[in-house]
Amino acid sequence: MCRNIVRNTNHDVVVFDLNPDAIKACTDLGATAGTSVAQIASTCDVVFTSLPMPRNVEDVALGAGGISENAKPGTVYIDLSTNSPATARRVHEECRPRASPCSSTCLRRRITRHRWHHRDHGRRR
Numbered sequence: 001m002c003r004n005i006v007r008n009t010n011h012d013v014v015v016f017d018l019n020p021d022a023i024k025a026c027t028d029l030g031a032t033a034g035t036s037v038a039q040i041a042s043t044c045d046v047v048f049t050s051l052p053m054p055r056n057v058e059d060v061a062l063g064a065g066g067i068s069e070n071a072k073p074g075t076v077y078i079d080l081s082t083n084s085p086a087t088a089r090r091v092h093e094e095c096r097p098r099a100s101p102c103s104s105t106c107l108r109r110r111i112t113r114h115r116w117h118h119r120d121h122g123r124r125r
Helices: 001-006 021-025 037-042 055-060 085-095
Strands: 046-049 077-079 101-104
Touching: 001 021, 037 101, 046 055, 055 077, 077 085
Parallel strands: 046 077, 077 101
Antiparallel strands: none
C-alpha cells in the first residue's frame, strides 16, 4: 500500500516499520524513513497503519509511544489492517478522550459479485 502511495501521488510519505527491508522498499521509491511511531504520529497529518493482528493495531494506536498519545490535534488515523469491528470501535473510542485526539476510520471492502457470460463464438468443443 505504501509503495503505491509513493508511486502514484505527490504526497510526502514518511514510513516506519520494525522490518528494515520494508522501510528500504519504500525509501528506494522516494519515501522518508521515520524513527518511531511517536515521531510519525507527531509530525504527520494523516497516519495509515497496516498491521498483522488486532492486538498490533491496539498496541500501535493506544499503547505507550503510540498514535493516540503522540498525534497532534486533527490527525487522521486510517487503519488498513484486517480487523474486527470491535477493535476498530475500541480504538476510536479510546482515541477520542486523549489530549491529542485523532479520527479513526475503518475501511471496508465491498465485494461485488460479477456475472461473467461465456460465449462460445462458434468454437467447437
